[in-house]
Amino acid sequence: MECRAQFHQHRLVDHLTPYDPRLSIPFNDLKDYLSTKLGAFGDQTQIAGAVIYRGLQREAASLAFNDAFFMQALLFLGLLGLLWIIRKPPMGPRTSPAGH
Numbered sequence: 001m002e003c004r005a006q007f008h009q010h011r012l013v014d015h016l017t018p019y020d021p022r023l024s025i026p027f028n029d030l031k032d033y034l035s036t037k038l039g040a041f042g043d044q045t046q047i048a049g050a051v052i053y054r055g056l057q058r059e060a061a062s063l064a065f066n067d068a069f070f071m072q073a074l075l076f077l078g079l080l081g082l083l084w085i086i087r088k089p090p091m092g093p094r095t096s097p098a099g100h
Contacts, residue, residue, distance in 0.1 A: 004064035005057075012056050027052060 016023055027048055034044035 002064075004067045005060045008063040008067075009057060009060035012060055016056070023052070 018024060030048040030051060031044045034047055038044060038047075
């Protein structure tokens with residue numbers, strides 16, 4: 001599942017640019033929030049970037065879990081389809097195996 005998480009993380013990072021308002025507005029809001037909570041003595045850019053990146057990792061892990069769940073569901077449905085293909089065992093009397 002880790003490979004799928006890395007795949008989704010790569011796909012999500014491809015769409016992140018500093019010029020995208022869907023990223024820049026929450027990023028600046030987070031920096032402002034961190035400045036009020038931690039103090040305005042330092043630049044909170046690195047911490048805000050780490051918070052955004054952690055959210056991206058959580059989203060990638062969630063997508064990887066969805067992929068694994070989907071594959072298991074397909075496997076289950078495929079096995080469920082085998083019920084119509086498999087022959088039923090004979091219903092006659094059982095014979096005991098020969099002893100020695």
